[in-house]
Amino acid sequence: MSKRRPYVRPMAGWWRKNPFFVEYMIHEGSALFVAAYGVVLLVGLVCLAQGEAAWNGWLAAMKHPLALLFHLAVLAMISYHSWSWFKIMPKTMPPLVIGGKRVAPAMITGAGLAATVVASLILLGLVWGMTR
Amino acid sequence: MGDDAMSRPLKRSNAPIFWGLFGAGGMLAALLGPMLVFITGIAAPLGFILAPDAMSYANMMAFTGHWLGKAFVFAIVPLFLWHAGHRVFHSLHDVGIHAGMVARLVCYGGALLGTLIVAWALLLIGF
Amino acid sequence: MARTITMEVLRYRPEQDAGPVFQTYEVPFTDDMSVLQGLLHIKDELDETLSFRWSCRMAICGSCGMMINGKPALSCKTFLRDLAPGPVRIEALNHFPIERDLVVVMEDFIDKLERIQPYIIPKEPRTLEQGEYLQTPAQLEKYEQFSSCINCLLCYAACPQYGLNPDFVGPGALALLHRYNADSRDGGAAQRMELVAAEEGVFNCTAVGYCSEVCPKHVDPANAVNQNKTTAAADYFLGFLKPKGSRT
Ligand code: SF4
Ligand code: FES
Numbered sequence: 001m002s003k004r005r006p007y008v009r010p011m012a013g014w015w016r017k018n019p020f021f022v023e024y025m026i027h028e029g030s031a032l033f034v035a036a037y038g039v040v041l042l043v044g045l046v047c048l049a050q051g052e053a054a055w056n057g058w059l060a061a062m063k064h065p066l067a068l069l070f071h072l073a074v075l076a077m078i079s080y081h082s083w084s085w086f087k088i089m090p091k092t093m094p095p096l097v098i099g100g101k102r103v104a105p106a107m108i109t110g111a112g113l114a115a116t117v118v119a120s121l122i123l124l125g126l127v128w129g130m131t132r
Numbered sequence: 133m134g135d136d137a138m139s140r141p142l143k144r145s146n147a148p149i150f151w152g153l154f155g156a157g158g159m160l161a162a163l164l165g166p167m168l169v170f171i172t173g174i175a176a177p178l179g180f181i182l183a184p185d186a187m188s189y190a191n192m193m194a195f196t197g198h199w200l201g202k203a204f205v206f207a208i209v210p211l212f213l214w215h216a217g218h219r220v221f222h223s224l225h226d227v228g229i230h231a232g233m234v235a236r237l238v239c240y241g242g243a244l245l246g247t248l249i250v251a252w253a254l255l256l257i258g259f
Numbered sequence: 260m261a262r263t264i265t266m267e268v269l270r271y272r273p274e275q276d277a278g279p280v281f282q283t284y285e286v287p288f289t290d291d292m293s294v295l296q297g298l299l300h301i302k303d304e305l306d307e308t309l310s311f312r313w314s315c316r317m318a319i320c321g322s323c324g325m326m327i328n329g330k331p332a333l334s335c336k337t338f339l340r341d342l343a344p345g346p347v348r349i350e351a352l353n354h355f356p357i358e359r360d361l362v363v364v365m366e367d368f369i370d371k372l373e374r375i376q377p378y379i380i381p382k383e384p385r386t387l388e389q390g391e392y393l394q395t396p397a398q399l400e401k402y403e404q405f406s407s408c409i410n411c412l413l414c415y416a417a418c419p420q421y422g423l424n425p426d427f428v429g430p431g432a433l434a435l436l437h438r439y440n441a442d443s444r445d446g447g448a449a450q451r452m453e454l455v456a457a458e459e460g461v462f463n464c465t466a467v468g469y470c471s472e473v474c475p476k477h478v479d480p481a482n483a484v485n486q487n488k489t490t491a492a493a494d495y496f497l498g499f500l501k502p503k504g505s506r507t
Contacts, residue, residue: 005273006356006364011422012228018329020469021419028226028465031219034161037169038212042246044172045205048196049253052189059187062177071173078165085162091468092485112162120167124181127171130195131186142453147462148492222465225423 027084033077036070086112150218150240157215160208168208196257206254210247217243261287264339265346266297268309271357279357282306283346288339294347295323295334298361311361318475321411325361326350331416331473354415354422368412371428374454375436380447398443405438405483407476414470414480420463427463428454430470430480437483448490456491464488 015021047058090105176186195201221239271279314320318336355363414430421429440448464484471481
């Protein structure tokens with residue numbers, strides 16, 4: 001009879017055992033904040049469709065200190081999402097070759113973050129221009 | 133072992149649909165998310181940088197009344213939800229909750245429901 | 260006096276242990292000693308019952324992978340001097356069943372290796388008279404990095420998705436699959452797609468990226484997996500355009 005008795009180790013708590021995985025779980029966790037923000041916008045949109053009174057109610061709620069605190073937290077986590085999204089990007093896209101040379105991963109991450117800054121400024125400028 | 137390994141039936145994954153929506157939403161959230169949160173959650177409510185009535189009813193109706201504004205809202209809100217739904221679905225699996233169909237229903241069903249509500253609200257606002 | 264370091268080694272002897280237990284050894288070491296040499300010292304001088312795999316001692320055979328202080332690494336490429344003062348924790352590679360001590364069961368990976376069809380499936384069959392297949396340096400570069408894999412399985416030990424779902428083909432085998440797909444001489448991408456796009460395939464990956472961090476040969480398996488997500492998605496959506504029945 002075979003003496004083989006392979007031992008399978010449990011996976012429970014795997015993500016706590018390595019800083020790399022802790023970071024992964026935090027950036028995956030940013031999705032909860034993205035979802036919450038999506039729901040806030042969704043509720044706002046429904047209020048808007050319902051008419052002026054409902055919309056003003058939503059606006060007033062957005063001014064509540066707790067709402068502001070919530071949005072500060074969302075801002076932090078969604079910024080973290082941007083950072084981690086572009087940090088993984090070099091690993092997830094086909095190699096980018098420009099002028100016969102492969103673009104370094106740090107360049108790709110940098111370009112993504114630069115695009116975020118530019119897009120953000122354009123967005124802010126547009127909103128500022130349209131609502132002035 | 134080789135032979136039955138090669139002949140084991142394979143089922144095609146439907147993930148490309150959800151993965152595609154996840155990627156599109158993730159990209160939008162990465163590029164525009166922080167500034168959007170800043171605008172709608174901090175700057176406009178506080179009247180900081182932006183005018184205090186930046187998100188007034190008239191302004192918002194004009195914005196969502198225009199087809200471009202509609203397209204923007206219809207891209208942002210549903211894709212954020214699909215992005216988050218997909219990630220949460222995988223995170224549940226990651227932490228050992230292999231809820232299968234229930235998790236799918238909550239994560240993707242929620243995103244789908246959100247998408248339908250956005251479409252309905254935008255139609256209600258009209259053109 | 261030689262310096263010593265404490266090595267805590269995860270033991271598992273199926274005929275006597277209910278489960279794995281740590282055993283501690285005091286190992287004298289010099290600056291030029293690898294973790295593998297530390298283990299060899301244990302086996303030669305302290306405890307001949309300790310089991311582990313090794314062969315080349317120069318980071319090319321891929322047999323000596325283990326968890327060193329919780330991280331997957333080649334024990335012949337990791338030096339005790341860098342881990343001093345210790346203690347050093349040595350465990351069998353994560354996510355694989357333990358056969359005995361530091362030896363893991365590899366059948367699953369070998370099975371997967373077969374399933375990816377790891378050989379060139381010629382795009383255009385050539386006779387001997389027609390001579391060799393020609394390849395430009397640019398064509399070589401497309402797959403060269405992915406051909407450096409030494410099957411050490413560190414990436415599997417780094418991949419939580421493989422740990423959570425052992426049906427997942429996993430980083431190393433998919434990197435090797437990509438090595439053949441990306442070869443200009445190969446025409447097998449379509450027939451490998453069945454596995455790439457299957458429920459066991461690339462979409463199990465959530466882009467953790469740790470596989471590429473630990474790979475001793477800079478294969479970047481995460482990149483291979485994620486490039487194939489894109490091709491699998493394209494194939495999936497194009498499939499709807501193709502006439503019925505022709506989908507693979
Ligand atoms: S891809 Fe790297 S880590 Fe994975 S088996 Fe090959 S050499 Fe080892
Ligand atoms: S003994 Fe060959 S890779 Fe370490």
